[in-house]
Amino acid sequence: MTHFDAIIIGAGQAGPPLASRLASEDYKVAIVERKFFGGTCVNTGCTPTKAMVASAKVAHTVKHASAHGVIGASNFKIDFDQVKKRRDEIVMQSREGLETWMEDDENITVFKGQARFINNKALQVDGNQIQAEKIFINVGGRARIANHEEGLEYLTNSSILNLDELPEHLVIIGGSYVGVEFAQMFRRFGCKVTIIEKGEYLLSKEDHDVSENVKDILEKEGIHIRTKAECIYAKTSEEEGVEVEINCDDGDPAVSGSHLLYAVGRVPNTDDLGLENTDIEVDGHGYIKIDDYLNTTVEGVWALGDCNGKGAFTHTAYNDFEIVENGLFGNGGKKVSDRISCYALYMDPPLARVGMTAEEVIKKGIRALKAEMLMSKVARANEKGETEGFMKVIVDAESHLILGASILGVGADEIIHSIIDVMYAKQPYTVMKNAVHIHPTVSELIPTMLSNLKEI
Numbered sequence: 226m227t228h229f230d231a232i233i234i235g236a237g238q239a240g241p242p243l244a245s246r247l248a249s250e251d252y253k254v255a256i257v258e259r260k261f262f263g264g265t266c267v268n269t270g271c272t273p274t275k276a277m278v279a280s281a282k283v284a285h286t287v288k289h290a291s292a293h294g295v296i297g298a299s300n301f302k303i304d305f306d307q308v309k310k311r312r313d314e315i316v317m318q319s320r321e322g323l324e325t326w327m328e329d330d331e332n333i334t335v336f337k338g339q340a341r342f343i344n345n346k347a348l349q350v351d352g353n354q355i356q357a358e359k360i361f362i363n364v365g366g367r368a369r370i371a372n373h374e375e376g377l378e379y380l381t382n383s384s385i386l387n388l389d390e391l392p393e394h395l396v397i398i399g400g401s402y403v404g405v406e407f408a409q410m411f412r413r414f415g416c417k418v419t420i421i422e423k424g425e426y427l428l429s430k431e432d433h434d435v436s437e438n439v440k441d442i443l444e445k446e447g448i449h450i451r452t453k454a455e456c457i458y459a460k461t462s463e464e465e466g467v468e469v470e471i472n473c474d475d476g477d478p479a480v481s482g483s484h485l486l487y488a489v490g491r492v493p494n495t496d497d498l499g500l501e502n503t504d505i506e507v508d509g510h511g512y513i514k515i516d517d518y519l520n521t522t523v524e525g526v527w528a529l530g531d532c533n534g535k536g537a538f539t540h541t542a543y544n545d546f547e548i549v550e551n552g553l554f555g556n557g558g559k560k561v562s563d564r565i566s567c568y569a570l571y572m573d574p575p576l577a578r579v580g581m582t583a584e585e586v587i588k589k590g591i592r593a594l595k596a597e598m599l600m601s602k603v604a605r606a607n608e609k610g611e612t613e614g615f616m617k618v619i620v621d622a623e624s625h626l627i628l629g630a631s632i633l634g635v636g637a638d639e640i641i642h643s644i645i646d647v648m649y650a651k652q653p654y655t656v657m658k659n660a661v662h663i664h665p666t667v668s669e670l671i672p673t674m675l676s677n678l679k680e681i
């Protein structure tokens with residue numbers, strides 16, 4: 226049994242910065258990674274998808290170049306090998322950078338292998354047994370798979386990255402973040418794409434108007450969308466590749482295609498961690514139970530990132546690192562419940578979100594005001610020729626604090642941060658309304674929009 230001051234399981238988005246921070250305080254740290262440094266985000270999530278989304282955007286721009294007075298570009302082809310090469314170079318740079326960072330630190334020992342708890346304070350990693358008083362679990366999650374015939378070939382967010390050729394017809398089960406990003410990207414690469422979503426509408430956590438707008442944008446690009454259509458069974462089709470039986474009120478009861486992608490959510494990687502040998506408790510979905518400071522049910526063991534079920538993004542995993550770091554070396558004031566929910570969906574144009582949706586505000590019975598603006602009213606969007614979408618901000622009618630915002634439109638993923646910052650500053654919307662923003666930007670219309678608040 227080798228003793229360390231701290232063990233970190235998983236080198237995803239919270240593990241490496243924590244290892245480095247602990248090492249800087251002279252802790253002897255072990256970090257265990259069973260696959261690739263950087264975890265989901267770097268290897269099969271954010272980085273590869275956003276690199277491919279960027280290639281797809283170039284294809285889309287070239288396709289519509291003549292509208293901007295650039296002619297002769299319409300006869301283009303997708304070199305999928307080059308798309309993948311570019312993507313993989315970006316991924317490898319990040320993965321290798323992280324691995325070197327960990328390996329070069331003399332206070333950090335890297336173990337490559339699967340970690341399993343033997344008891345509350347000790348782990349088995351291949352032939353090694355290691356123990357520490359402080360253990361940090363950062364094991365992330367993997368794609369959830371729905372009901373299907375045995376032997377069916379299907380894709381997940383990971384295996385779709387290994388395709389050598391573009392699918393002829395990609396059928397995607399699940400119309401949320403993963404489904405929508407891959408759908409638009411592969412459509413722009415020239416594939417036929419169908420999304421099957423069991424909910425009443427796409428992106429069911431968003432307001433209905435946002436979801437309808439997203440649906441319009443995707444349908445205009447030629448993506449087929451079947452909502453209220455639960456995938457009840459997927460099987461191999463002799464003629465086409467795959468057939469998905471769906472359960473819906475109207476339309477065909479089955480959809481066939483060449484390839485099938487599951488985009489129906491995630492499951493935490495806690496089932497093969499040996500938790501049964503410990504007192505660390507999980508909830509009914511396998512997420513590790515934590516308190517507001519990320520302590521598990523065993524003292525000296527913390528759970529960070531996707532495996533605790535409190536966030537499902539890279540920035541929430543990184544914030545978990547900051548909370549733990551603050552608890553160990555700071556004033557201990559940072560906690561999960563102080564985090565304001567925010568994220569972006571990287572379709573084009575992007576959808577950026579912060580705080581509550583209008584539907585959540587109404588459901589909670591909060592008296593609120595709403596301001597909205599179509600992107601087609603924004604000068605910069607018109608100049609760019611990217612007028613899809615709209616902005617919406619919800620304000621508390623009494624405190625005048627911003628409760629939430631949705632921005633679907635060009636630059637939304639950056640623009641939302643001015644709203645996020647005002648929310649963190651706990652300042653009223655009037656701070657933004659009275660600010661002078663730069664012309665011509667999309668952001669300059671936020672003060673104008675806020676001058677037209679109406680009862681929800």
Ligand SMILES: Cc1cc2nc3c(=O)[nH]c(=O)nc-3n(C[C@H](O)[C@H](O)[C@H](O)COP(=O)(O)OP(=O)(O)OC[C@H]3O[C@@H](n4cnc5c(N)ncnc54)[C@H](O)[C@@H]3O)c2cc1C
Pocket residue numbers: 234235236237238239240257258259260261262263264265266267269270271272274275338339340341363364365366382403494497498529530531532536537538539540542571
């Ligand atoms: C397709 C896709 C696109 C995404 N895009 C975005 C985006 O644009 N923006 C965003 O914020 N988020 C995005 N996400 C979500 C983001 O990737 C995750 O929220 C983030 O990676 C979570 O980080 P983590 O550290 O909790 O886990 P992970 O990054 O999953 O890392 C966990 C690590 O632990 C390792 N591990 C697991 N079990 C063990 C074990 N027993 N022993 C040793 N090692 C183990 C794994 O191999 C992995 O490397 C995306 C996700 C997907 C699937």
Ligand SMILES: NC(=O)c1ccc[n+]([C@@H]2O[C@H](COP(=O)([O-])OP(=O)(O)OC[C@H]3O[C@@H](n4cnc5c(N)ncnc54)[C@H](O)[C@@H]3O)[C@@H](O)[C@H]2O)c1
Pocket residue numbers: 371398399400401402403404406421422423424428429454455456457488489490491537538568569570571
């Ligand atoms: N831009 C980003 O930040 C980004 C991008 C991709 C993924 N992610 C992360 O990955 C996680 C997983 O995303 P996701 O889109 O896979 O999951 P999700 O949980 O957000 O959505 C799953 C969707 O699948 C549908 N569904 C479930 N079972 C179905 C069935 N049998 N038939 C048809 N539809 C079904 C659900 O109704 C839901 O709309 C997200 O929580 C997100 O945090 C983030």
